[in-house]
Amino acid sequence: MSTAVLQARGVRKSFGHTEVLSGIDLDVTPGETVVVLGPSGSGKSTFLRCINLLESLDAGRITVDGRDVGYDVRNGRLHELSPNEIARRRKDIGMVFQQFNLFPHMTALENIIEAPIAVLGEGRREATERAVGLLAEVGLAGREKAYPRQLSGGQQQRVAIARALAMRPKLMLFDEPTSALDPELVGEVLATMKRLASAGLTMVVVTHEISFAREAADRVVFMDAGQVVEQGTPEQVIDNPQHERTRAFLSRFL
Amino acid sequence: MATTVQDAPAAGLELDVRNAAHRKHPWRWLSALVVLVFAAQLVKMLVTNDNFGWDVVWAWLRAESIVRGLGITLMLTVVAMVIGVVLGVLLAVCRISANPLLRSAAGLYIWFFRGTPTLVQLIFFYNLSALLPKLNIGIPFGPVFTSVDTNTLITPLLAAILGLGLNEGAYMAEIVRGGLLSVDPGQREAGQALGMKNSRIMKRIILPQAMRFIVPPTGNQVISMVKATALVSVIALSDLLYTAQSIYNRTFETIPMLIVVCLWYLAVTSVLYVVQSFIERHYNRGARHQAPSFWDFLRIRPKGSAA
Numbered sequence A: 001m002s003t004a005v006l007q008a009r010g011v012r013k014s015f016g017h018t019e020v021l022s023g024i025d026l027d028v029t030p031g032e033t034v035v036v037l038g039p040s041g042s043g044k045s046t047f048l049r050c051i052n053l054l055e056s057l058d059a060g061r062i063t064v065d066g067r068d069v070g071y072d073v074r075n076g077r078l079h080e081l082s083p084n085e086i087a088r089r090r091k092d093i094g095m096v097f098q099q100f101n102l103f104p105h106m107t108a109l110e111n112i113i114e115a116p117i118a119v120l121g122e123g124r125r126e127a128t129e130r131a132v133g134l135l136a137e138v139g140l141a142g143r144e145k146a147y148p149r150q151l152s153g154g155q156q157q158r159v160a161i162a163r164a165l166a167m168r169p170k171l172m173l174f175d176e177p178t179s180a181l182d183p184e185l186v187g188e189v190l191a192t193m194k195r196l197a198s199a200g201l202t203m204v205v206v207t208h209e210i211s212f213a214r215e216a217a218d219r220v221v222f223m224d225a226g227q228v229v230e231q232g233t234p235e236q237v238i239d240n241p242q243h244e245r246t247r248a249f250l251s252r253f254l
Numbered sequence B: 001m002a003t004t005v006q007d008a009p010a011a012g013l014e015l016d017v018r019n020a021a022h023r024k025h026p027w028r029w030l031s032a033l034v035v036l037v038f039a040a041q042l043v044k045m046l047v048t049n050d051n052f053g054w055d056v057v058w059a060w061l062r063a064e065s066i067v068r069g070l071g072i073t074l075m076l077t078v079v080a081m082v083i084g085v086v087l088g089v090l091l092a093v094c095r096i097s098a099n100p101l102l103r104s105a106a107g108l109y110i111w112f113f114r115g116t117p118t119l120v121q122l123i124f125f126y127n128l129s130a131l132l133p134k135l136n137i138g139i140p141f142g143p144v145f146t147s148v149d150t151n152t153l154i155t156p157l158l159a160a161i162l163g164l165g166l167n168e169g170a171y172m173a174e175i176v177r178g179g180l181l182s183v184d185p186g187q188r189e190a191g192q193a194l195g196m197k198n199s200r201i202m203k204r205i206i207l208p209q210a211m212r213f214i215v216p217p218t219g220n221q222v223i224s225m226v227k228a229t230a231l232v233s234v235i236a237l238s239d240l241l242y243t244a245q246s247i248y249n250r251t252f253e254t255i256p257m258l259i260v261v262c263l264w265y266l267a268v269t270s271v272l273y274v275v276q277s278f279i280e281r282h283y284n285r286g287a288r289h290q291a292p293s294f295w296d297f298l299r300i301r302p303k304g305s306a307a
C-alpha cells in the first residue's frame, strides 16, 4: 500500500447539485503509466484536478507519495493546510494542460526556470542549464528565446511538458495534452510522452488517443458518469472490454 | 453558369495585383483641404490678434513663480498617482478576494469616492477640522497615545494629496480589477500546479499580463491627474493655475497667463504620452499585436491598411 505514488479512495465531488465524481478509487505505483479513457463529461478532468487540489474534494481521500496534498494528519484527524503549505506540496505533482497554459510574456526558457527558482530555490545558472537540457530532451534545442506565440501548438505543449519536468515531479498528470492540436502535430507530443513513460516517469494521462493507450499504458482505466467502470491492461480493456458502456465508448474509435 | 466561372479568371491570367491601379480618394483630399483652410485661418488669428499678448506669454513662461507652481503641480500629480496606484491594487485585490467583508468594504469605498465630485472631496478634507477637531492615535475604543490638532496636521498640501489620491484609488481599483480579470484563469492554475505561492503568481504571472490592459487607461488617468491638480487652486495651494491666477489678478493679463498655463500643461502631457508609449511596448512582450509607436499619429496611411 505505502509503495503507491497515488492513492485515491472514495473520491466524491459535486458542482452545485450535480455529482461529477461518485466515489473514485485508484492506485498508481511508481513508474506506472495509467491512461484514463471515458466519454466527455464523465469527470476525467475533474478527477485529475482533484489530485493536485485545483479542485477540492467533497469526500474521500487522495494521497500523493503517502501525503494528502491539502491536509495534515494530527491526532487521527485531517487538518486543512494553509494555501502556502498546499503550494509547497503541489511541487511534486506536474500537470500538463489541454490549452498548454504557457506564460505568454516569458520566453520558453523563462517559462521553464520560473518555478525551479521560485519554488525549489535553485540558482538561475543551475536552473538555466537544466532547462536547456530539458528543451533538448523534448526536441526543442535552440528555441530557448522563443515566446510561446512564436511556437506551433505541438512545440508549445512540449515546452509545457519540459516546464513540468523541471520540477522533478514524482507524478505527472496530463489532461488531454493533444486535444487542442492540429492532427499533424499530435504525433510529436505523443512521442515525447512515450519516451517519458518508458524512462520510468509515473504518469496519469487523460486522452482520447487510443493508440497511445495501447502502446504506452501499463494500465487503462475506463471512467463513466463519475465512476471507474473497469480497468486492466490495454489488451483487457481496449480489445476485450467487459462492460457494455466501455464497448459503446470504444466502438466510436473503430 | 459553369463556363463563366471558369472563363473569368482564365481571361487574364497574366495580370498581377502588384500592378493593380490604386483606388482614388477624392473625399480624403477634399476634407484635407478644408482642414488646411481652417488651420491657415487659425494661424493668422494667432499671429495678428494682439490680445494673445505673445510677448507677455514669453516673458512669464519661464518666470520663477510659474515654474515653482509647475513644480507643485507635478509633485501633486506624482504623489497622488502613487497613492492612487497602490490603493487601487489593494482595493482591486480586495474586490476579487474570497473574503466577503473585504469585497464589500472595497466596493463601498469605490462607490463613495467615484460617486462624489473630486472638488467636493478636496474642500471636505480642507475643512476636516470642522468635523473632527482632534485626530487621536491609539487603540480603537481603547486608550489614546497621542492627539493632534486637525488644523495643524491637515495643511492645504496634505488636504490636496488626500483628496486627489484617495479619489484616484477608487478609479485605479476598477482599472486594475479589469486588468486582473482579463488574464486567462488557466495562467493562475498553471502557476498553482507548479507549486508557486499565490503572492508570487500574482507578481510574476498575473500582474505582468494584466499590465497590458492596465497601462493604457492608467496613462489616461495620469494625464487627467495633471489637469485635475488645477482643482487645488480652490484651497489656495499655489499650483500652476493658482500662481497664474494670482498674477493676472494683479496685472489683468488674463489671456496671456492662461496661455502660459496651457502651454505648460501641454508640454507635461506630451512628455507623458511618449513615456506611456514606451511602457506599453515593454509590457507587450510576446503579444501578437505590437503597441502603437509614438510616431503613429504622424502617419497618413494607417499601418496595415490595404488602401
Ligand SMILES: Nc1ncnc2c1ncn2[C@@H]1O[C@H](COP(=O)(O)OP(=O)(O)OP(=O)(O)O)[C@@H](O)[C@H]1O
Binding pocket: A015, A020, A038, A039, A040, A041, A042, A043, A044, A045, A046, A047
Ligand atoms: N467548475 C465547474 N463548475 C460547474 N460544473 C463543472 C465545473 N467543472 C466541470 N463541471 C462539470 O462537471 C462535469 C465533468 O466535467 P469534466 O471536465 O471533469 O469532464 P471530462 O470527463 O474531462 O470531459 P471532457 O472529455 O469533455 O474533457 C461536466 O458535466 C462539467 O460540465
Ligand SMILES: [Mg+2]
Binding pocket: A044, A045, A046, A175, A176
Ligand atoms: Mg476534460
